[in-house]
Amino acid sequence: MAPLVPDIIGNELNLFVALLIGIAFGFILEQAGFSTSKKLVGMFYGYDFTVLRVFFTAGLTAMIGVIAFGHFGLLDLNLIYINPFYIWSAIAGGLIMGLGFVVGGFCPGTSVCAAAIGKVDAMIFIAGSFIGVFIFAEGYPFFEDFYKSGFVGYPHIFETLGMSQAAFAVLLTIIAVAAFFITTLIESKVNGKTNPEFMPAKLYYGIAMVVIIISFSAFLMPERQSDIINRSSDQTIMKSFQPEYMTADEFAFRLIDADKNLRIIDLRSPEEYKEMNFPNSINMTKKDLFGKNGNTVFSKKNAVYVLIADNEEIEKQSAYIASEIGYENVFILSGGINGFKESIINFQKPENTGSRQEADVNRFREKASILIPEIIKANKDKGTPKKKESKRVLGGC
Amino acid sequence: MKKNQYMNPYLAGFFLGLLLLVTIFITGRGLGASGAIKSGVIATVTSIAPSHTGNTHYYTEYSEEHKESPLKNWLVFEVIGVVIGAFASGLISDRTGIVLEHSPRITKNVRITAALFGGLFFGLGSQLGRGCTSGAALSGMGVLSTGGIVTMLAIFGGAYLFAYFFRKLWI
Numbered sequence: 001m002a003p004l005v006p007d008i009i010g011n012e013l014n015l016f017v018a019l020l021i022g023i024a025f026g027f028i029l030e031q032a033g034f035s036t037s038k039k040l041v042g043m044f045y046g047y048d049f050t051v052l053r054v055f056f057t058a059g060l061t062a063m064i065g066v067i068a069f070g071h072f073g074l075l076d077l078n079l080i081y082i083n084p085f086y087i088w089s090a091i092a093g094g095l096i097m098g099l100g101f102v103v104g105g106f107c108p109g110t111s112v113c114a115a116a117i118g119k120v121d122a123m124i125f126i127a128g129s130f131i132g133v134f135i136f137a138e139g140y141p142f143f144e145d146f147y148k149s150g151f152v153g154y155p156h157i158f159e160t161l162g163m164s165q166a167a168f169a170v171l172l173t174i175i176a177v178a179a180f181f182i183t184t185l186i187e188s189k190v191n192g193k194t195n196p197e198f199m200p201a202k203l204y205y206g207i208a209m210v211v212i213i214i215s216f217s218a219f220l221m222p223e224r225q226s227d228i229i230n231r232s233s234d235q236t237i238m239k240s241f242q243p244e245y246m247t248a249d250e251f252a253f254r255l256i257d258a259d260k261n262l263r264i265i266d267l268r269s270p271e272e273y274k275e276m277n278f279p280n281s282i283n284m285t286k287k288d289l290f291g292k293n294g295n296t297v298f299s300k301k302n303a304v305y306v307l308i309a310d311n312e313e314i315e316k317q318s319a320y321i322a323s324e325i326g327y328e329n330v331f332i333l334s335g336g337i338n339g340f341k342e343s344i345i346n347f348q349k350p351e352n353t354g355s356r357q358e359a360d361v362n363r364f365r366e367k368a369s370i371l372i373p374e375i376i377k378a379n380k381d382k383g384t385p386k387k388k389e390s391k392r393v394l395g396g397c
Numbered sequence: 398m399k400k401n402q403y404m405n406p407y408l409a410g411f412f413l414g415l416l417l418l419v420t421i422f423i424t425g426r427g428l429g430a431s432g433a434i435k436s437g438v439i440a441t442v443t444s445i446a447p448s449h450t451g452n453t454h455y456y457t458e459y460s461e462e463h464k465e466s467p468l469k470n471w472l473v474f475e476v477i478g479v480v481i482g483a484f485a486s487g488l489i490s491d492r493t494g495i496v497l498e499h500s501p502r503i504t505k506n507v508r509i510t511a512a513l514f515g516g517l518f519f520g521l522g523s524q525l526g527r528g529c530t531s532g533a534a535l536s537g538m539g540v541l542s543t544g545g546i547v548t549m550l551a552i553f554g555g556a557y558l559f560a561y562f563f564r565k566l567w568i
Contacts, residue, residue: 003424016474022474041556045564058417059414062427063538063540069422080425083537090527093527096526099518102556104511104516105511112479112480121497128517128519129517132524133435134442
């Protein structure tokens, strides 16, 4: 599951990836015509809307791709970098950049691109931006309060607007298509002629249709994670779901045996978990099963996963979620932790033992009722294992 | 494609979007540019006046977040790539050459001054706004972040707001 950095692609290799991505970035920008200031500022004077077309198409393509990848569980949206939102500095900084745009004719990325093919004005622009950053760095005590004021967090735009992610994508697509159409009209009027290069061709109608169909289908299909969670609390679905069970005896045996392949997924609250937990266990919620963290936990080879909770019902729901995500070798503890306590930890030897086999079982349980509390205690003395989590990518422009 | 001709803007945008998507998929973050300039400034100041950086809050905050050399940075490598990629594209489409591009209505000196101040404003603004057209606006739109989209609206809104006063530079 993506993002691939840092688990699949290491930090050193990532720098090489950065170089390759940069090459593609520079190539595309230059091919689009972003290496000349005349074209870049065109949209502010109405004679050339190339920037708007490229920019809006790129933003939409990436956005729809990110939503789709997230929707189908390929990319963990909780881990990708979201720009922090400081209201006042975002607006003021943006306005100053807008001023810089119409005065200088470039933005940082495009100035590098233009300088690479020999534009002297772009090189001067870059020198200017070094000075600008330097002024900010030196004047930081003066800017700092303003820079850090109005912090809202890391909101998504659809949350800010109070709509669903897919609805926002559809809305923005419609706005983009309208903007493409209107700006083409403005451009023709300003230039006094129609520019056939900018008129949408049949191919683009085709692409637009595909994108609209995909975005609508995403809009209609419920979001995967909440859908699975909802279904896991549906009585009828749960009745027909048959999880694999692990008996209390087997669980006890594996604990005493210090089975390395046993991975215990403890679904109780963090407080209860802290109070009492088994070795080789991890505390998770239903939601934790999803995403990159969940994937990492359930991806060990040869591991046997046992979901434990106070009662079987909760275990069963989570087992359903795990099987829907596609995790294998997942068992639930029959009887839940309450059953385990009753039959093993607080084992009471029955008066009359039946068959020989029953006597063996009773002997084992008696032994286990002594050993398991010791194991739990020894584990507690080691301290509660910390929840290991992949962190959201930090750092920005 | 004819030589010298630019790519269809929608197609270029589509490719740029795919690249941004791949970047997010691999690294968990988007494209950027101004961050590399920031790294460049910090590296320069650090090597010229190391004692100064130790005293100034801005540099100490930066070095707390970045343990390694400021130049060993994702965006620095990405921007080196941009130079290579743009140059390759310029060669293929025959657009390379040392020129100072300016509107025939203004002199070279006016263009030089405007480019310098334009860069200065953009550099300053990108630090205040935590990202430029690439890192805040484009990438912010890709990941649907409110912060990035607000900055984007402010950049383009600001440009339209000020465009009238600087029209002589362009038309």
